[in-house]
Every structure is written in C-alpha cells, then in structure tokens.
Amino acid sequence: MxxxxxxxxxxxxxxxxxxxxxxxxxxxxxxxxxxxxxxxxxxxxxxxxxxxxxxxxxxxxxxxxxxxxxxxxxxxxIETDKCVKACGLDRKSVGISSDSLLEPQFTVKLCAQDCYQNCPNIVDLYFNLSAAEGVYLPDLCVRQLYNPHRAMEELLSSGAAPGPVAHEPGPVASPTAPTPIN
Structure with a gap:
C-alpha cells in the first residue's frame, strides 16, 4: 500500500x-x-x-x-512598475521591437537618469535592440542630450550609425552610463 x-x-x-x-x-x-x-x-x-x-x-x-x-x-x-514607468514603457507591450527607439519621447525617457541608471534589465534590452540596428545606446543617449534631432537622424539612417572613428567630436558615452549586462 x-x-x-x-x-x-x-x-x-x-x-x-x-x-x-x-x-x-x-x-x-x-x-x-x-x-x-x-x-x-x-x-x-x-x-x-x-x-x-x-x-x-x-x-x-x-x-x-x-x-x-x-x-x-x-x-x-521581474521589472518593477517604477522602472516600466520611468522608462516610458507599457506592460501591455506585445513582442520585443526596436521601433520605440524611433520615438523621441521614448528615447528621452530611456536615456534619463531615472531609467538609465536604475533599470538595468530595460537598458540591457534596448542596448541590444539598438546594437542590432547599428546604434550604440550610450552614444545615442549622449547625442539625445546634446542634439536630439541629430540623434533621430542617425537612428533613422540606413543603419550606418557613426562608429568610434567617425563620430562627432565630444563625449562618446555618458560619464554615468551603465555598463551593458551581457
């Protein structure tokens, strides 16, 4: 038994x-x-x-x-609601896409200190999505800070975002930029 x-x-x-x-x-x-x-x-x-x-x-x-x-x-x-909000995201987002990087309002929130410094999961996700588009996220954030119009132009280009040799003079990464998780 x-x-x-x-x-x-x-x-x-x-x-x-x-x-x-x-x-x-x-x-x-x-x-x-x-x-x-x-x-x-x-x-x-x-x-x-x-x-x-x-x-x-x-x-x-x-x-x-x-x-x-x-x-x-x-x-x-599991990402916190605080980070989801700080980064300008929505829990009802379907799939994973780099499309939101084309929206200036989203990029401003993603690159803002509340998101970029405190939400490593989201930053890692968009770091990898931007890299797949040929864009280095820390450079995009610096450009977003100093010249938002130029940042969007580079992102919308044919994937030929400036590399380490061809980028504009000035800082190449935010002094407080987080290190990608991968």
Missing part, C-alpha cells in the same frame, strides 16, 4: 519544491507582469497575441511566452 502512494507523493513533493524555489516560467506569469520579465532559464518573457484564443466580437487574447533571447548575468527577474 505504501509503495502505491510513493509515485504520487514524489510528484506532489516536486510541485511543492518547484513552488518553494520560486522559479519563474514565462508561460505561468500573469499577463500584467509578463513584459520585461526574465525567466529562470535566463530567457526574456514577452507578451504575445494568442493565435488559438481569439475572443468573440473581434477582441484579442494575450499570453505570456518565452522568447529565444537569453539575458546573460540576469535570471528570475
């Missing part, structure tokens, strides 16, 4: 152990904290529209998914 309950006991114990460890699994996160979270696996969580659960009447349902983007040196992290 005791041996027949052993598999059930082990299974139940594993569930309690999993819960006790506080492991973050994107698919198990509530939708209101999914965006800007990092799972225990080190992969970013992202909010996606559900392809299987279309709501009657034309509405859309969302689900939290695990992306393939791995964040080095940061796991089991």
């Amino acid at each position: 005791i041996f027949s309950k052993l598999p059930l006991s082990l299974f139940m114990s594993s569930l309690f152990f999993h819960a006790a460890l506080g492991e973050i699994v994107c698919e198990e996160l509530p939708l209101d904290i999914c965006a800007f979270a990092i799972a225990s696996s080190g992969k970013r969580c992202l909010l996606e529209t559900s392809t299987t659960n279309v709501v009657k009447g034309g509405g859309v349902e969302y689900e939290c998914k695990t992306s393939e983007v791995v964040v080095k040196n940061m796991v089991e992290y």
Whole structure:
C-alpha cells in the first residue's frame, strides 16, 4: 500500500519544491507582469497575441511566452512598475521591437537618469535592440542630450550609425552610463 502512494507523493513533493524555489516560467506569469520579465532559464518573457484564443466580437487574447533571447548575468527577474514607468514603457507591450527607439519621447525617457541608471534589465534590452540596428545606446543617449534631432537622424539612417572613428567630436558615452549586462 505504501509503495502505491510513493509515485504520487514524489510528484506532489516536486510541485511543492518547484513552488518553494520560486522559479519563474514565462508561460505561468500573469499577463500584467509578463513584459520585461526574465525567466529562470535566463530567457526574456514577452507578451504575445494568442493565435488559438481569439475572443468573440473581434477582441484579442494575450499570453505570456518565452522568447529565444537569453539575458546573460540576469535570471528570475521581474521589472518593477517604477522602472516600466520611468522608462516610458507599457506592460501591455506585445513582442520585443526596436521601433520605440524611433520615438523621441521614448528615447528621452530611456536615456534619463531615472531609467538609465536604475533599470538595468530595460537598458540591457534596448542596448541590444539598438546594437542590432547599428546604434550604440550610450552614444545615442549622449547625442539625445546634446542634439536630439541629430540623434533621430542617425537612428533613422540606413543603419550606418557613426562608429568610434567617425563620430562627432565630444563625449562618446555618458560619464554615468551603465555598463551593458551581457
């Protein structure tokens, strides 16, 4: 009799152990904290529209998914509401995109001290997104501070953002710029 309950006991114990460890699994996160979270696996969580659960009447349902983007040196992290607000973001953001870097109001908030110095997860995300566009985020932030119009022109260019040799004279990085996490 005791041996027949052993598999059930082990299974139940594993569930309690999993819960006790506080492991973050994107698919198990509530939708209101999914965006800007990092799972225990080190992969970013992202909010996606559900392809299987279309709501009657034309509405859309969302689900939290695990992306393939791995964040080095940061796991089991859920961004604070304070950082989301300070950086000009929205928890209802669907997917991961560099599009918001094209909005001057967003770049101002991202580069502001409240975000840039205090929200390493968000800064790391946009550091990598801007790098994929050929833009070095610390340089973009410095340019945003001194010449916002020029910063947007460079970002909108064909990806040929100035490199370390071709950039304008002046500071190349904010003296208080955080070191990227990767």
